[in-house]
Amino acid sequence: MKVKLFKALAFAMVSASVFGIVSTSALAEKSGGIMKFYHRGTPPSGSIHEEATSSTVVPYMSVFNNLVMFDQAKPVNSAETIVPDLAKSWAWGGDKTKVTFSLRKGVKFHDGKPFTAKDVVCTWNLILGKSKAKLRKNPRKSWYKNLASVEANGDYEVTFNLKRRQPAFLMLLASGYSPVYPCHVPPKKMRTKPIGTGPFKFVSLKQNEHVKFTKNKNYWKKGRPLLDGHEWTIIKSRSTRVLGFIAGKFDMSFAGDISIPIYKDLIKQAPHAICEKHATNVSTNLIVNQFKPPFDNAKIRKAMVLTIDRASFNKILGHGEFIMSGAMLPPPHGVWGMPPEVLKTVAGYNPDVAANRAEAQKLMKSLGYGPDNRLKVKVATRNIAIYRDPAVLLIDHLKEIFIDAELDTVETSNWHAKVARKDYQVGLNLTGIGVDDPDAMFYENYACGSQRNYTGYCKEEMMELFEKQSMMDNGPERMKLVYEIDKKLQEDAARPIIANNVRYNCFQPYVKNFKTQTNSLYNGWRFEDIYLDK
C-alpha cells in the first residue's frame, strides 16, 4: 500500500513538474493587446521604398516582409545575423555574381492576393526604374547600382543577377528599407494605404493624429504576431510626448527620440522604465562645399578637420557617451568602424588638440590667412536643436584657425534642397545609415554621382577602393581595406565625422521580447515577437 502511495505521489510530482514547465512556457508568451507608441511627427508616407526616414520605416516595417532580414532578437546587425523571411533559403552562384532565393509558398498579401516571385521582380524593377509604374522618390537607387536584373524562375524562385561579385548584397536586402511590394498595387496606393505580407495590416493614418495597424490574422508565420495591433499617437511637442510616456500613456518611446539629457530626467520620474542605450548609426558631420572657393583647396579642408575638438563635442553634447568614429561605427555597437588604436592615427583624431590646431594654423597661414586676415564664412544647418547645437560649437572651433563663421539656420524642410543645390559654404549635417555595411555607407554617401553625396566628393581612386572592398568576402582583409578607406575619407574631409550619436530607447517593463538594435535605427521594427506581459 505504502509503495503504491509512494508511486502515485512520485507520478503526481513528476506530472506536476512536467505540466508546470509546459504551462510556464505556454504562459511565457502572451497574445493580445494593442501596443501604444508615440510618434514625433506624421510619417511622410507609408511607402518605405520612397522614404529615407525612421518616421516611415519604424511604424510601417511590420506591414511588410523582406526576402531576408536581420534577426530581431540580436542587437547588432551583421552578415551573421541575417535570417530567412519570405525567402526560405538562398544560394550564391557564379562566384557570388548571382544569388537565388527559394520563396515561401502559401503567403498572401493583406488583400488576399498570393505572393509570388513576380512581386519580388516588380519591387526591384521599380527601384531600378525598369517598370512602367514609377516611384515618386527613389532614395535607395545607389544601393543597387550593381544589380543588373532580377529574374523569376517560376512562381517560387527568384535570382538577383549582379554586374560583379558583391558578397555583402544580402545585407542590403536584410534592411528594413528593403520590403517586398505587391505587383498589383500602384505606388500611389502604397504611399497612402500600403499593402504587404507582414504581421500587421495598415488601418489608418490621420495627419498629426495617429497611425494604426492591426494584426494580420492570416500571417504566414504560425502563432505570430502576438500583439493585436500597434498604434502610434503623433505628438509634435517633445515635452508632451515624454510626459505621456512617464504617465504610462505609451508602452514605448519613438526610435531615437530619447536623448541623453532627456533620459536622465525621464528615469528620475519613471524609474520603472527600461531604457536601452544604443548607438543609432547617425553621425554628426561637417560638410564642406568643395565647389566653392576657397574650399576647393584641400589644405583649407584639412585645416578644418584638424581644428575639430571631438572630445569637447562629446563632453558638452554627448555627456561623454557619444562614440568617436570615422564613417563606420566601431564595435561593440557596430562592426566595421576603426578601433581606437587605428582611429588615433587619423588626422584630427589625435587627442592632442593643441598640436592638431597648431598644424591647422600652419596650413591656414600658408594660404595667407592669419589673425589679421580672417576668413569669413557661414555655417549652414537645419534649424533644429540637434543640428544647431553642434554647429555653434563648430563655429567656436573654427575661430581657432582664423575662420570667423556665422550661423545660418535653414528652415528644416528646406535643408536637403539647399544642400542638394550646393547652396552653402560650410554646413553641419546628420547622416543616418540604413545598413551597417561599407557598401551602403560608401556608395550612398561618398560615391561619385550619388544623390546623397552632399559634398560632391568624387575620386576615381576611391571609387576603385569602394569596388575592391565590395567584391571581397567578409574577413580581416576586407576589414583592413575598409579602415584604410575610412581613414582616407576623414583626412580628405569628404564629410568629416564629428561624433556618432547615442540615444536611449525606453519601454515599460511589461513589454517583452523586444531588443533595441544598436547599429541601425531602421531594421528592428518587425514587432511580430513582442508581447505585453501586463
Add this chain to the structure above:
Amino acid sequence: MYSYLIQRFLLMFLTLLGMSIIIFVLLRLVPGNIVDIMFDSAGFVDPAEKATIEKELGLDLPIYQQYYHWIAGLVSFDLGYSFVSEMPAIDEIGPRIPITAKLAGLSLFFSILFGLPLGVISAVKQNTALDYILRVFSLSGLSLPSFWLALLILMACVSYTGSIPIYTEAPETLWDELLLYLLPSAAVGFRASALIMRLTRSSMLEVMRQDYIRTAMSKGASDNAINYKHALRNAVLPVTTIIGIEAAFLIGGLIITETVFNIPGVAHFLVEAILMRDYPIVQSLVMFIAIIVVVINFLTDLAYAALDPRIKYSD
C-alpha cells in the same frame, strides 16, 4: 437697415476676394517648395523627379491659372487634394474644424464667465484687497504665455495625479469631451478672461462716474440695479468689441495649446501645413479663418444695436 446690410455683405465679399489674392500670393512668396520638402524625407532632391511631381501637382502652371483653379474649386466646394497626404483637403480639414470650434467656444465661454463678473466686482470694490487680488490675477493672465501655462498644467498633472490629460483617442461621451477640453480651454481662456476683466473694470469705473449713475443712486436704486442694469449695460459695449476680436484671434492661442495638449484641431494642423507648404490645405484653411473673422466682425456690429438701443444703422 436693409441697405446697410447689403452694403456690409458687398464689403464682406470684396474683403474676402482681396484676402484670397493676398493669401495665394503670400504663400507663394514664402521661400521653399512643397516638392523640395517632399524630397526632404528621402534625403536628396532629384531634379528630374522633382519636375515630374511639380507637373503632377499642377505647380508648373502659370500662377494666375493656379489661382483660377483654386477659386473655381472653392466656389464649388472642391478644395483639391492635400499635397502631403494625397487625401481630399476637405476630408483633412472638415473633421478638425469642430474640434477647434469646441475648444475655442469653451475658451471664450470661460473667459466671459470669469472675466465679466470679476471685472464688475473689481470695479465695484475698487481699491479694496479683493480688487488688488483680482488685478494681480488679471495681470498674471496677461503676462503668462499660454504655452508655458499649458506645459505647467501637464507637468503638474503627471506629478500629482500620475496621468496626463492629452488627446490620444477621440472622446466617446460628452463628459469625456468636456474633461479633455477643460484644461486646454482654461489655459487659453485665462489670458482672454484677464483682458476682458481689465477692460470691464476700467469701462465700469468710467461709467460709474457718469451723472445718470449718480441720479440712479440718489433715487435710491439698489446696488445690484445700479451695477448690473445701469452701469454694466453701458460698460459692456467696448468689452463686446474686444470679445469679438479675441474670438477671432483665439486661433493664435490655440496653435500652441493644441500642440502641447496634442489636440488634433485645425490650428495646429494649419501650422504643420504651412511648414509643409501644403498649398491646398493652407489656402482653404486661411480663407476659412478669414471668413470667420469677417462674419464675427459683422455679428459684433449687429450686436451693438441689440445692446444699445441708441445705435441705429442707416445709409
